[in-house]
Amino acid sequence: MTSYPTTWRRPPQIVTDRRWRLVLTVAVLAYLVLGLGSVEMNWARIVEGGERGMRFIRGFLQPDFSSRWKDISNGLIESLTITLTSTVVGVAISVPIGIGAARNLAPAWVYYICRSIIAVSRALQEVIIAIFLVAMFGFGPFAGFLTLSFATIGFISKLLAEDIEDIDEAQAEAIRATGASWLQLVNYAIQPQVMPRLIGLSLYRLDINFRESAVIGIVGAGGIGGTLNTAIDRYEYDSAGAILLIIIAIVMVAEYSSSYLRKFLQ
Numbered sequence: 001m002t003s004y005p006t007t008w009r010r011p012p013q014i015v016t017d018r019r020w021r022l023v024l025t026v027a028v029l030a031y032l033v034l035g036l037g038s039v040e041m042n043w044a045r046i047v048e049g050g051e052r053g054m055r056f057i058r059g060f061l062q063p064d065f066s067s068r069w070k071d072i073s074n075g076l077i078e079s080l081t082i083t084l085t086s087t088v089v090g091v092a093i094s095v096p097i098g099i100g101a102a103r104n105l106a107p108a109w110v111y112y113i114c115r116s117i118i119a120v121s122r123a124l125q126e127v128i129i130a131i132f133l134v135a136m137f138g139f140g141p142f143a144g145f146l147t148l149s150f151a152t153i154g155f156i157s158k159l160l161a162e163d164i165e166d167i168d169e170a171q172a173e174a175i176r177a178t179g180a181s182w183l184q185l186v187n188y189a190i191q192p193q194v195m196p197r198l199i200g201l202s203l204y205r206l207d208i209n210f211r212e213s214a215v216i217g218i219v220g221a222g223g224i225g226g227t228l229n230t231a232i233d234r235y236e237y238d239s240a241g242a243i244l245l246i247i248i249a250i251v252m253v254a255e256y257s258s259s260y261l262r263k264f265l266q
Helices: 018-038 043-061 070-100 108-123 126-137 142-163 169-177 180-218 224-233 237-264
Strands: none
Touching: 018 070, 043 237, 070 108, 070 142, 070 180, 070 224, 070 237, 126 142, 126 180, 142 180, 169 180, 180 224, 180 237, 224 237
């Protein structure tokens, strides 16, 4: 009588030879040890930073909303203003660039120009753009508005162009067969297919822009980030904790609201 095995073990998916797996494991561990050994660790600074971290956590657990409420509210209003205006302007500019960056809609020279704009926008991180614009236009919300508008263009245009390239071509061919012009093709064949996605992306970018407004404020581009940076510099960790809690609350509200709207639109 044939005896069948009572246990089963999943075979390895990448390296089937056990000896090579052992060699690779030892090599990775050796590299990890060498990498950690090359990191210069100042244990005195680590202990000092740990103490500051504990003070920050205590301030976060006991937030002070009242002492610097005027500064917090002003920074918050500034951040919300930057977020809303930059998102609206960025999306408005992104739509023609996204259409021009779709290979199935635009001629080659328009396609390459629009793709270049998207590449430049996506290549630079928001903080770097903010530092550059603060140097050009000075401290304040105007630099933050330009920074987030510029970043929104790269984000929305790229995803919109990809959505246009992935549309149902049968619908577009049907519109072309009627002798429709290029604008009529965009209006009746492209726009109905990508509009729900565009609205969802715009809401998602609104959420991102608010979080980024807190980051770029640290380099002087206005918003709640500047207030947060000032509170930390003054060791007012309870006020910093209050600001972070407000940012988390607003991001959560924006996240749930955008999820509901996207679900409603789809």
